Amino acid sequence: MSKTHKTLKKDSNKWIWLIGMVIMIIIILCPIYMMFKYSISDRTSVVTGGAVIPLWPYQPTTEQFNGLLENKGFINAFFTSLEVALLTVCISLVLGAPAAFSLARYKIPGKALIMILLISVRLFPDVVSVIPVTETFIKLKLTNSVLGVSLAHTLLGIPYVIYIAMGVFETIPKDLEEQAQILGASKLYAFLKIIIPIALPGLAAAAIYVFLLSWNEFIFSYFLLLFGESTTLPVLLKKILSWSPQHNTLAAISVMLSVPVIIFTFIVQKYMQAGATAGAVK
């Protein structure tokens, strides 16, 4: 009697779990499916004139993507985004990787304070810091330029580079550089020629993380580029939204913006997790 009761309870637990799982998967996949659906929708499946919007387009088409690839504004925004992101990666790595090595290896006085500084930079509300940064950049004539946006994105990127790279450098044995120094290499030489090549895969993950951060970033790009000629993809999306365009155009740009992110995220998932929960360590 009690045994059947137990298996019954176990069974019902399993069913609850399964139902929960299915609901969760639907909630997660639904918006993503809708984005792809809208991006390949033809005009009649979007502007239905009151009829039900179909869950699958009447006539799937790639016309939105073809249109985007011929659209000069989109192409320019795409390449601006790319330039900003690459420049951000370069500055963040050049500044951040040596700093991470230093924090991982040396007994720096005030190290705890520096870690607190990094966490506070990460947690500092960007909607608040954007005003003083924009005002300062206007004076320095850095608005509406790729460099200006990259400098602002670097501020957000450096803490992540340091977190991820510190973890990478800590896994590299100390003996390696000590032996190189015994053989007569300078500290700088040992760092550049021995440590960096070994750390490269981990640093690549940091680079991708910062690339995505800059690629997705909206607030600083929006404030710094609003009145200029060049815009990044997220800002372009916002600008187009205010002209109230057709939904399939919006979705197609969204797809172009997200696909690189989705691909790269799965490549660096392991490190992404460290980045996402960085600052969680107390």
Add this chain to the structure above:
Amino acid sequence: MEKDNIVLIEKEGLINNLIVNIRKNSFGILILTPALLYLLAFLVIILYQIIILSLTYVAPNLSETFPTVKNFLDLANSKEFIGAFKRTIVFTLVGTPLELIAGMIAAGLIFREFRGRGIIRSLFTLPLAIPGIVTAIILFILFDYPFGHINDLLLGRHTFFPKIISTPIPWRSSAVFSLGVAMFGKVWRDMPISMLIILSGLQSITKDQYEAAKTMGAGALQQFKYITLPLLIPAISTVLVLRSIEMWKEFIFPFILAGSYPLLGTLIDRAYHEWNSATEAATIGLILLFCIIIFTTFLFYILSWLRRQLVKI
């Protein structure tokens, strides 16, 4: 006299130690400096500018007064600011627990062993890979009025879903609905972060602890109450502190989805771009910053008090 000398010698020793320390680590300090200077420069610029701006009043005829607290007084009397302030508090107080609950449900679902766990885990982190503005725009499309997918669904126009409402809901012209949709987007996108933190908390609890409890005759509920919950408190605290800060400063979802009902974050944008007032924008920013600091400190104390209450040795 002698005591003074000892103190002096000790001081000298400390300074000597520091000098030796610096000399020994000179290379480390050298390569740390650029990044440190970069961050410090920005920090100084941000704090200095925000304080100067918020204490500067620009009259309609563009004459500037400094220092004055007129900006703060003006905002305290402004209906728009009070509204945004109230909405932000509600948004944070409702949204933060929701993020925790969503993360706990997701973590609970994938904690047990099953086939394809790795894939499901990746799937659950997928929202993190969708840029915030894209999520916001998809929700903008789905929650369109009068003809959007969600309205279609709730009106019972699809055969597989029951009819719930008879007239379409104007999602964007009500504070509750528009901020509700924005909150849904926020929770949807950030769920993986809460999930990962809770999951690492769950994984730190060993099987032995449960086995020991079982031998002592603890039921499932008691196990949850006396083992899972207390040991999970650090992870829960982390989620609550980090997520509540994110909730306070939320921008992109209310910006796209609830344009007529600004939160403090979106009010900063409005002050800067629509009222053309950098000083007022900075003032709102400074207030938001203070809110975050006070709230987080308060939350921190409550959580450590709670931990002491729950973990009794």
